[in-house]
Amino acid sequence: MGASSPSAEGRFDAQALEDLYVRLERSLHNVVYRWLWDDAEAADVVQEAFVKLWDKRASVRAETVEPFVYRIALNLASNRRRARKVRRHVQLESAEPTTEVTAATMLETREREAKVRAAVEALPDELRQIVVLTEMSELSYAQVAEVVGIPEGTVGSRRHRALAALRDRLAEVHGE
C-alpha cells in the first residue's frame, strides 16, 4: 500500500481520498474506459466511484481500499453500460439514416479502434474484467481476485484465456 492510503491512525480523511484519487485516476479511467468506450463518461464514473467511497469511508480499511474502489467503479460502469444499451436500442429504432462523410485518416483510426473494441467486447464479462484489471491497473492477482470475487488461482488462468482469445480475434481481423 502506498503513501496515499488511509492515514496511519486508520482514518480515511479527505487528504487520503485525494491522494488515492491522484494515484488511481489514470488506471481506473482506463479500466472503466474499456467498459464504456467514452472518455467523458469514464471520467465521470471514476469521480462517482470516489464520491461513493467517501460516503462509505467509515467502513474503509487501508488494506482493501484499492480493490474496493475498483469494484465500485466496475459496478457503476456495468450499470451505465446496461442503461446505455437500453437507450441505444430505442435510439437505433428511431434513427434517421445519415449521409455524413468522414476523412480517410479519421476513418482508418476509427476502424482500428473499432476492431480493438470489437475484440474486447467479444470477450465474456468474466474474462474482460480479468484482462482489463490485470493489464491496466496496478492491482496484484490477490487484489483482482477480491475485486471480482473469485479465487486468486483463477485470475491467472482467466487472464491467459482472455489474452489468447484477444490475440486470435485480432489476428482474424488483421488477416481479413
Added chain:
Amino acid sequence: MSEPRDPLRDVFAMREPPTGGLRRLRERLEAERRRRRARWLAASTALGLAAAAAIALIVGDADRATDRGARLCAGWVAQPDPALVSLGLAAAPPPGVSVAADARDRIAVQRVTDSDDDVVYYRLASLERE
C-alpha cells in the same frame, strides 16, 4: 527488419483522463456536502416543527386541565369552613337555591341536613294543589 507489431498493443494503450479531475472531484464532494446539509436542515426543521406541535398539544391540554382545576379550587376556597360559620367567625354561605319572589307561594325549599358538610342537598316541592 522491424519487430512484428504486438496486436495487443492497441488494446492496452493507456489513455489520459481529461484534465482537472481532482478539481472536479472536490467540487462534486462539496456539492454533495451542500445537498446533504440542505436535506439534513429540511429534515431537522420538519422534525422540530413536529416536535413543537406535539409539545404545544401536550402543554395546551395540561393548561386546560390546570384551568379546570383552578376553577374548581377557587369554587372550593370560596366556600367558608362550616366550623368557622358555626363559631360565628365566618358568614354563612348564601343559599344554594333561591326561589324568585313571585314563586315563593308556589314552591317550597328545604335544606336537607347531611353528615357531609361539603355537599348540600335541597328538597323542592310544589305547593300548588293538583
